[in-house]
Amino acid sequence: MNPIKNPYSPGAGAPPPELAGRGELLTLASNSLQRIIRGNYSRSMMMLGLRGVGKTVLLNRIEQKADILECKTAIFEVDPAQTFPAQITKEVHRLLLKLDRRERIGVEVRRAFSILRSFASAFRVSMGELELSLSSEKATGDLTLDLTDLFVAVGKAAKSRGTAVAMFIDEVQDIDKEGLSALIMALHKISQLQLPLIIFSAGLPQLVRLAGNAKTYAERLFVFREIDKLDEHDARSALVEPALLEGVKFSREALDQILKDTDGYPYFLQLWGFHTWKKAEKSPICLSDARNASREAQRELDNGFFRIRLEKLTNRQQMYVRAMAKLGSGSSNSSEVADVLGISVKQAAPIRKEIIDKGIAYSPERGLIAFAVPKFDEYVRRTVPELANK
Ligand SMILES: Nc1ncnc2c1ncn2[C@@H]1O[C@H](COP(=O)(O)OP(=O)(O)OP(=O)(O)O)[C@@H](O)[C@H]1O
Ligand SMILES: [Mg+2]
Known part of the structure; x- marks a missing residue:
């Protein structure tokens, strides 16, 4: 058959020819966007799922929708090589430039730029030429407080322009604990002030690494959606x-x-x-x-x-992964994995954490560990001969 007409698109984030089974979720997202544009409140969304289930594709699709609805958008993938404040600075800067497109820069947009400059300087983020103009605002150096001020300023700037801001954050599991907690507390303030700012995020189904207030707020601020494999139909x-x-x-x-x-x-x-x-x-x-x-x-x-x-893993991480695969499909008890390895749970804990940090595995529940990559266990069993006849 004609290879040029081959419609399928295997690849990270590659839009599929038919986005099957996600209609309800897209409607939900579209309704949320339309609500915040009208000035109504809507919860942000957190889409969690294994590797390759279509999270990035969904984020991109929702961003396109937001764009059509004339929301100002910023979309980015969390990069563990950069600090979270550095990434936020860059994205908020981009958003503010989008809000600034009209002839005369408004008071609120100007103020948001100023807060962004002080935020960047408090977290030692280089902003190029923007640094040249001094900010009249003073950031505290406390990420939660400063991010809240920044988001509130952005929300007010959007409101003053009669529009809304939508941020799209991919690989959200890579935000460190402090960053995630600050993000949630900032959204909490946004919800109280009913400002037109919404976040759509996607990541691995990690146990959300949050403590205290941030955790209880997260449950109320986000609609959590599991993005799963497709049903037969x-x-x-x-x-x-x-x-x-x-x-x-x-x-x-x-x-x-x-x-x-x-x-x-x-x-x-x-x-x-x-x-x-x-x-x-x-x-x-x-x-x-x-x-x-x-x-x-x-x-x-x-x-x-x-x-x-598999090759990205160190020797001891590979050993851990093999022990997991040996225990079969689905999730395993971390203590059983340690048993297979012949080490204590305490000795196994740092290796377990490394594998989670590398996005190979996740913890569906306390004490449990599972592969974040579908069918990875089968692969490990297939390619490591001594495991095949376990
Ligand atoms: N609903 C869908 N119907 C058909 N194909 C889809 C659907 N969603 C995604 N795909 C396809 O699946 C592949 C993976 O999509 P995507 O990169 O968005 O997954 P992901 O969940 O972001 O994965 P990762 O966790 O590795 O980043 C792509 O080739 C895409 O075309
Ligand atoms: Mg992805």
């Missing part, structure tokens, strides 16, 4: 609809096989769809096409997606 649509647009059909057996192999995980569906299209000679795509493609897709995953992640 939606997984079918994700494969069938894009092909139909090109006049191509799947046999029932081929489709069943792909659904079984991918288990409805969006990234895998795109990858399998892509390879099946490549293997098939004509429509309808048949079972042997699907089987051939499956081998190819599996090889690609093993040599890329999975292997890259």
